[in-house]
Amino acid sequence: MSYMIRIILVEDHLVVRNGIKLLLDTQENIQVIAEVNNGKEVFSYLEEKVIPDIIITDINMPGMDGIELTGKLTEQYPNVKVIVLSMLDNHQHVAQAFEKGAKGYLVKNVSYDELLFAIKHVFNGGRYLCEELAMLLLERVIAQSSMFGVFEKDKLLDEIDLSERELEVLQLISDGYTNVEIADKLFLSKRTVEGHRQNLIEKTKVRNSASLIKYAVANGLVN
Secondary structure: OOOOEEEEEEOOOHHHHHHHHHHHOOOOOEEEEEEEOOHHHHHHHHHOOOOOOEEEEOOOOOOOOHHHHHHHHHHHOOOOEEEEEEOOOOHHHHHHHHHOOOOEEEEOOOOHHHHHHHHHHHHOOOOEEOHHHHHHHHHHHHHHHHHHHHOOHHHOHHHOOOOHHHHHHHHHHHOOOOHHHHHHHHOOOHHHHHHHHHHHHHHHOOOOHHHHHHHHHHOOOOO
16 A cells, blocks of 8 residues: 555543454554543653544543544644544534534444545545434434524524523423423422523523424524
């Protein structure tokens, strides 16, 4: 082969990491030069001038997660390309990863062929979103397009400031949980949850909880 793709794997689950390495080791033009448990350990290698072409990282890890790692790598080692390989298929995580500078995002049930394609595509300067996530986002866009007419311009998502807690409550409301059940799940009082629900209705300018759920789905606020 005329080229070699050097990769560092960042994954805190040893079995998963070993499985990925075994697959990649079958390729003559791919070399896994290091394996680490979290983002902090990556920089120990980079400081010793062990510089890969690509870092494949999970998101949920102790010490430094994949999103934070991606941001720091983009700032400090802009020539190192990052591919996120995660169980998380939430569009918010996908957006965060690409905003921080990731060049690819794959879910962990991706096929071996698609993983290899993504690695080579990113190595050659491209960006890649796995087929499963691309289809989910397409379905969301289609749903938003069909429902967008229900809402006025003054209710657009970018004009509404929702807190992280309000988003959590909104997700549980859309999942059908009652105020009492939401309070139990989030370790809040029923009165606090009721307050969050009312704030959500007021901020989105909808009439009731049913309209709130429609709004949340149309604007991609819930899964």
